[in-house]
Amino acid sequence: MSSAAPPNHAAPIDARPVVDRGAVVAELQRLLRADQVVTDAAALAEYAHDDAEWAPFELPLAVVLAEHEGDVAAVVRLAAASGARVVPRGGGTGLSGGANAVADGIVLSLERMTRIVEIDAAERFAVAEAGVINDTLRQAVAEQGLWYPPDPASYRISTIGGNAATNAGGICCVKYGVTRDYVLGLRVVLADGEIVDLGRRTAKGVTGFDLTALMVGSEGTLGIITQVTVKLLPLAGREERAVVGAFGSLIAAGEAVSAISASGIVPSALEILDRTCIEAVDAWQSLGLPHGVDTLLLAKVDEVAALGERHAASVADLMTGAGALSVEQAADADEVDRLFVARRLAYPALERLGPVLTEDICVPRGAVPEMLARIQSAAAEFDVVIANIAHAGDGNLHPLIIAPEGDDAAKARAKLAFDRIVDECRALGGTVTGEHGVGLLKLPGARAELGDRVIAMHAAIKQALDPKGTLNPGKAF
Template identity: 60%
Template sequence: MTILEELDLPAERVLTDPDVTSSLAHDEAEWAPAGRPLAVVRAITPEEVQAVVRACFAHSVPVVARGAGTGLSGGANAVDGCVVLALDRMDRVLEIDPLERLAVVQPGVVNDDLRAAVAEEGLWYPPDPASSPWSTIGGNVATNAGGLCCVKYGVTRDYVLGLQVVTGTGELVRLGRRTAKGVAGYDLAGLMVGSEGTLGIVTEVTVKLRPLPPPAITVAGYFSSIVDAGEAVAASAAAGLTPAALELVDKHCLEAVDDWRNMGLSVEAEVVLLARLDEPGAAGERAAARMVECFEGAGATFAVQSTDEAESEALFAARRLAYPALERLGPVLTEDVCVPKAQVPEMLARIERTAQRHSITIANIAHAGDGNLHPLLIVDHGDEAARARAQRAFDQIVADALALGGTVTGEHGVGLLKKPGLTAELGPAVLDLHRSVKHALDPRGILNPGKIF
């Protein structure tokens, strides 16, 4: 009996047509290689996920989980002969508990759909990656996604209370808790967050929630230099300000969004910083005024507390649309380095020099408030020489981030693109610890093989 016969699932949920499976064999990391899967299985229950993993375990067949496929590191890319386990149809919000301030969801729930559902109860799920209108909670858990609000409110791991997971041997287990506190045993739920499907396949997530925040005040600053914008980020941190969001968007990004969506965003600036401050009342007004001072002190050509809510929303929308807008210009190689806030100006300066040295266009967006930078390296279609230069620039940016005390990935994950960088960051002894954990939970190495290390 073949592995597909053993699965005994309805035919419409087991896809083998290569034209169909190829479209589900990769994420949005255009430069990461992808293999040819044996099949794609669209599971709809945890028990079906378990059955797939047990069959793959018995036949030593790799299994690669995917959600919406919005990842940017190749973490959900197929390997030859694998079964791709698509979880996007497991998309129900199972429970919202206003008293305990938690929600229980399936992995295919879209981030923004969860946020909308809990908002009806006056609650809020803070992690908000730029892909929140499309990315799923399971994928957010797999990469420990962050987002615009993480500078103040934290990343996905800070909100995961418990998980239901299928292990590499096909066991369906529950990890974590529903209570506000709990220290019974190792934090295996926390271990799963950010593991990119290499330690287990998530079939249910219990997340904690917060009350909806008050309306935010937006401060916008225009800068003629990306380094000056970086100095403003460092200055705001030194002033003790903790904005709900502090985002950097350069002119390349704004122009690309404007050309695509005709949003009227042309500004007389090379770089825009957008801050949101959500302290209530007079405290929020004081924080906004101090943020304006920090922007002006760092050399802003224009800095103001916005009174036009529609304009503010348009600028933040442009921040979210920057990546797909730039993709229209040519293949994009996306960085995701994170450095200490004090090093943001120097890191931005190094990125600028790297672009000049390698004759590559590098657009910049960033969760600047926590030092998480997303340089976007853009080349023309079919220009292989430029592609090679972009890869060298990518490697230089990783090396510079590590040299400044940073990390190779803040939220996109290691996947395939950052494997050399992870080796440089962690070193042999720590990598061996990772491999030991992997072997304990996935003894046959069938879960997303070849990713991370």
Template identity: 60%
Template sequence: MTPIDELRAALPDGRVLTEADLVARYVHDEAEWASYGQPAAVVRPRSADEVRDLVRVCAKHRMPIVPRGAGTGLSGGANAIDGCVVVSMEAMAAIVEIDAAEHLAVVQPGVVNDDLRAECLKQGLWYPPDPASSPWSTIGGNVATNAGGVCCVKYGVTRDYVLALEAVTATGEVIRVGRRTAKGVVGYDLCGLLVGSEGTLAVITEITVRLLPARDDAERTVVGYFDDLVQAGEAVAKVSAEGVVPSALELVDRHCLRAVDDWRHMGLTEEGNVLLLGRSDAPGDAGEAEVDAMLRCFQEAGASWAVRSTDAVEADALFSARRLAYPALERLGPVLTEDVCVPRRKVPEMLARIQATAREFDTQIANIAHAGDGNLHPLIITQPGDEQAKNRALKAFDQIVDDAIALGGTVTGEHGVGLLKRRGMAAELGAAVLDMHRAIKKALDPAGILNPGKVF
């Protein structure tokens, strides 16, 4: 009996896919130019027990396992390798429980981020992590990469909300780590360890997340346009120095504004080259003070136009435009997406270095950013089939990574290491810390079958 036959024998009918046309949609995520191979099969389990059974078969034959969420990742972390079993969690999409009294939810990994947020809102609760892919990305994928989002400047990233996990180990054991209580310090933080591990340590099958009370919808918005990217960066640094912690502070440059305008005709490029959007959800006078401070910082940094928005519909449309920037740019050609994070005071210098890199390598680089926490997403755009442009883009990508490290930053703020950031990870962490990571990987995955080749 072949390993695939054993998988079919161990699992209910229809779980194991080997037909080429069906398998093709599972072989890679959205990371441009990240390599991928041909899986031996795709398995779509519906329970932790089924994950356990498939892992045991794979462990017996030392078949690599590549866990996959919705495939919206931007680092190649879910890309197949030759002969692997891709484990798609799409069918495990149940919201198991929302406990309003304890302010928590229990979900399977295939639950879409926005679907969870909508169900929580019905009970007056809020799940804060909101990556730009929230209409499509899953909680399991968000946990795998420790995703952030627009509001993480104030409310933190996925790890800050994960209380407990159910997972299947590399040897096929179903385990639970973490807790449901408000406090808990028993043993090592294995739950925190699994968050952001990109499928290299276990296959996550259930997630318990902390919830907050739903916010008042009346957020206050400040809109600023700038002639220059670095000026906008100076405004970000000033907001940070002022001690303001906005609920959002997002940057969109002229390349992105033009792309969205060409697609949706929103008139975004009529006011300036760079759009900076600040928000406060603080109540009462505190919110008024935050908005006044952000507006003053925008003006002092040289905004060509800055105003407090009095039209909630217009403000929401501007934030929608920020979310549309990436798909709008994809219409222009392949987009290689960066994800560096630097100290907030270094945002102006990092933006200046990105502009210099674009000139040095004759490469178009657009910029969107969760600017309030220094998380920048330079988007490197090339034309299809232009190999010289692709080579220049890859060099620019590496230069941006090196500049982020040089400024005391990190090579990935929320997208994960995957395949694209392995060189950067090594440069950032150093040999001794990498050895610690490898020792943990060896201890939890002694046969090396969980997402091999990723991260390290």
């Protein structure tokens, strides 16, 4: 990930009376082991922000490395008593600034809480501490023949707690849904330090309000998730096949997406890379694409045997019918990976060009080509480079706005393009964040989208569950 901007001391996220930082640190050191309380400048800077470019942050007063829920509860109790704030953090891979620190805040990292508590193969659920890496959980359940579907791009480095706190999406959610669809229950430390279990382990359950769903995606503002119970699917019954089409225009690729969607086939991945993406990848590691390629459409289907073959063939035919310059298919796992290499390399290839400001809008599926066209208009108007990775199958677009390192004027123009894209997304009936969360970057867009009364509902619920404003101040709404 690229380096972030310096702290924006001129514009604190939230103004409050300054807490007695020294006393809070001393108390943390009394409550926890020395190696769990970090206050050196380098670590404070490292933990001061997540992977969101250009979102504001301040240096926290301390970083705490919690090792069990008791640590989390103790820190929250101390914060509530002292007026300090708590900014919870998983892998720090967020792209909206949801884990960015505040000056009177303790960054509470759950990265050491890595215990997989239980895997119940018969009931098909797993219980994991918040700091378990998504991919670690995925591999552990696979050994028992089970599958945890949510696959954010960060799955090798992001935590299950962070995934739940942000309701992370991913590539396969076009068919299999997002994190919320798999979270059965949560253990949560509330704003006064009390620990509660929400949700259930059974397949169904409607006892009381769905507080589990309320916590999922609330970005640590209502409670700190310390343990997650997730629903699992059988690993068997899927065979991945990839179909990748190279198109001469975005319009042609968009027509292929519409045709696939209308066919009734639900692909397990349907990703678009635009020309800027392709060129960045090709310049780094040659893809050997045919001449004149403007857009790649990368699909997977995962039905087994003859049905999977038929679906893959249909997807290929639909791409050809929409005017693909070439279509490749793969059924072998290594070949599938090879065909998806451009998707995997896109983000790092673009980061080589400069700091990346990642957008995360979601529009109706049918509006994807129009939205992509408006993004390119914004790129032209504000004279910035914008590459597009799009989860085309569910209308979730990631325009990646790139400014050369150190070019402040370009950065300013990038921010204008970012705001314009959010406005255009809303004009097309979209939502300002499809899967990354509001954090700090999407606060203005979220306010516009939700409206005053729904924002007031958020504030009322926040006040009800965190009356002192201890938890992750200024985020999410």
